[in-house]
Amino acid sequence: MKHLLIAPPLLFFFAISVIPLLFTLGLSVTNTSIGGSGSFIGLNNYAQLFSDQFFLRGFLNTILYVVLGVTAQYWLGLGLALLVNSMVHGKRLIRLLILLPMMIPPLIVGFVWQTLLDSRYGPVAGLFTGLHLKPVPWLTDPTLGFVSIVIVDTWQWTPFMFLLLFTGLRTLPKEPFEAARVDGASSWRIFWDHTFPMLLPASIAAILLRSIESFKLFDIVFFITGGGPGGATNTLTLLGYFTSLRSGNLGYGAAMSIILLLTVVVLATLILIVVRRLMARADKAGQQALDQFLAEPLPVKVA
Amino acid sequence: MQSKFNLPKITRWVLLAVWGLFAIFPVYWMIITAFKKQRDIFQGPFLFPFLDFTPATQSWERVFGQDRDDILKGLGNSLLFSSVSALIAVVLGAFAAYGLARYTYKYGPYRNNDLSFLIVSQRIMPPIVAVIALFTMFRTVGLIDSPFGMILAYTWFNLPLTVFILTDFMKRIPLDIEHAAAIDGYKKFAQIWKVVLPLAMPGLAAAYLLSFFFSWNDFILALMLTFQKSSTLPIVITNMSAQMEPRWWLISAVGILAIIPPMLAVIVLDRFMERQVLHGGTR
Numbered sequence: 001m002k003h004l005l006i007a008p009p010l011l012f013f014f015a016i017s018v019i020p021l022l023f024t025l026g027l028s029v030t031n032t033s034i035g036g037s038g039s040f041i042g043l044n045n046y047a048q049l050f051s052d053q054f055f056l057r058g059f060l061n062t063i064l065y066v067v068l069g070v071t072a073q074y075w076l077g078l079g080l081a082l083l084v085n086s087m088v089h090g091k092r093l094i095r096l097l098i099l100l101p102m103m104i105p106p107l108i109v110g111f112v113w114q115t116l117l118d119s120r121y122g123p124v125a126g127l128f129t130g131l132h133l134k135p136v137p138w139l140t141d142p143t144l145g146f147v148s149i150v151i152v153d154t155w156q157w158t159p160f161m162f163l164l165l166f167t168g169l170r171t172l173p174k175e176p177f178e179a180a181r182v183d184g185a186s187s188w189r190i191f192w193d194h195t196f197p198m199l200l201p202a203s204i205a206a207i208l209l210r211s212i213e214s215f216k217l218f219d220i221v222f223f224i225t226g227g228g229p230g231g232a233t234n235t236l237t238l239l240g241y242f243t244s245l246r247s248g249n250l251g252y253g254a255a256m257s258i259i260l261l262l263t264v265v266v267l268a269t270l271i272l273i274v275v276r277r278l279m280a281r282a283d284k285a286g287q288q289a290l291d292q293f294l295a296e297p298l299p300v301k302v303a
Numbered sequence: 304m305q306s307k308f309n310l311p312k313i314t315r316w317v318l319l320a321v322w323g324l325f326a327i328f329p330v331y332w333m334i335i336t337a338f339k340k341q342r343d344i345f346q347g348p349f350l351f352p353f354l355d356f357t358p359a360t361q362s363w364e365r366v367f368g369q370d371r372d373d374i375l376k377g378l379g380n381s382l383l384f385s386s387v388s389a390l391i392a393v394v395l396g397a398f399a400a401y402g403l404a405r406y407t408y409k410y411g412p413y414r415n416n417d418l419s420f421l422i423v424s425q426r427i428m429p430p431i432v433a434v435i436a437l438f439t440m441f442r443t444v445g446l447i448d449s450p451f452g453m454i455l456a457y458t459w460f461n462l463p464l465t466v467f468i469l470t471d472f473m474k475r476i477p478l479d480i481e482h483a484a485a486i487d488g489y490k491k492f493a494q495i496w497k498v499v500l501p502l503a504m505p506g507l508a509a510a511y512l513l514s515f516f517f518s519w520n521d522f523i524l525a526l527m528l529t530f531q532k533s534s535t536l537p538i539v540i541t542n543m544s545a546q547m548e549p550r551w552w553l554i555s556a557v558g559i560l561a562i563i564p565p566m567l568a569v570i571v572l573d574r575f576m577e578r579q580v581l582h583g584g585t586r
Contacts, residue, residue, distance in 0.1 A: 023436035
């Protein structure tokens, strides 16, 4: 009976995660193309990756999207959570309005922002002209294209950070804050001495979940820039898709996606280790909260 | 917790208003675009209906006329795949979660926590890794572009999530209730089905809504595993926009249709979570 209960998820795990992973791993050492079969070519695909400018750019982009996007989303989300938490009326309505971008399918986010940022008929260009500034080629300039993607990703996912941090704030005990206020501490000090350390577990959870999701960035870029101009906004998922399905080079695309998987696993582990180190030095309240977090699932279970 | 910032009330409202404008404007833009003509779109950014441009219902006429079959197909597929896969993921997830909460497993070195981790760890893997292989495998067995294949893929996609959410819920259900049911002569399966699952209803509902939400918003699985027959709404939209001069008015109108279901899901979900927090942060 008990084996029957757990069997389906394990079956799915093996059938659609382990076997495909091994399959992709197998593909990555062949030159299989979409039309026919391929032959074993050892680690040639991987060797080729390291001299492939498109791949290297995509690799760097993926990491930069994660670092820049998640940082921006964390601080904005934290700020919003604090603002809304200190409100007395209208919390529910404001909260739903803040969550709005997160509810929208990323693909739709993509095409709406594509029209918003268009340099000929988009309202952002209109705003720049209205302010007598030079119109900015948001989507056709390599650097600005990259910045645009970070902005759009931040637009969509700051709400997620807000949600986790806001829920975290509401489960904190009240006493330490009242005591500190009676002692005459400034809001700034109360935030850094109490709120921030006590909120660390929720922060870690939010940052980790967001980072993992960020590595998969695909839909928004697919629509807004399509990876261009000249591969300047590519991500590894996007490259993997174009290489394997559009160009039909399954083996090479498989090698790319294996590198992506390794990067995610290594960086997620690193983040956890660094965070645990930091926490070990943090005050006792934070430590206990972390233990509690690690022992139990997240306060809000959005994965 | 009341960590009142000493920022003046005005400043707080201004900051919130600035973010609110940033958050809402793109949605507003999409809604008004759905009421524009091609000319109104390409002649520059018009922001205010009736002042800048005359609202037209051209897009909606196409949605309910010429393009109705395409859109209905996408909408129907999206609804079918999302709702059915969410249901399967929740039922299978609930049983597994019950097992993990109540029994001790030991498969070689793997115990309960390791099993949970294995299942949840699938969410860490970028979908592209599995999907390149799935594409090849599905093609071999004829599951490409089939409803069954898509439901299978989405169930896989959401099962880790439902197991994760529901394990916590199952742990909170008191054992005594099952003992009572056992005394009343219920077999184990009936105990779970008739006694435990109804008690876990809020958790099941939350897991269902989240699963639905994620399948509905998926793009990459549908992009790689469907061509025509089983295209979901996102793929229909993608095909519409793959033109030299995309008809943004039409795409926006379909986009509005695509936003409604996930939005309803989140609003209902928000109610659940609010109740949870009110009940003293049930953690």
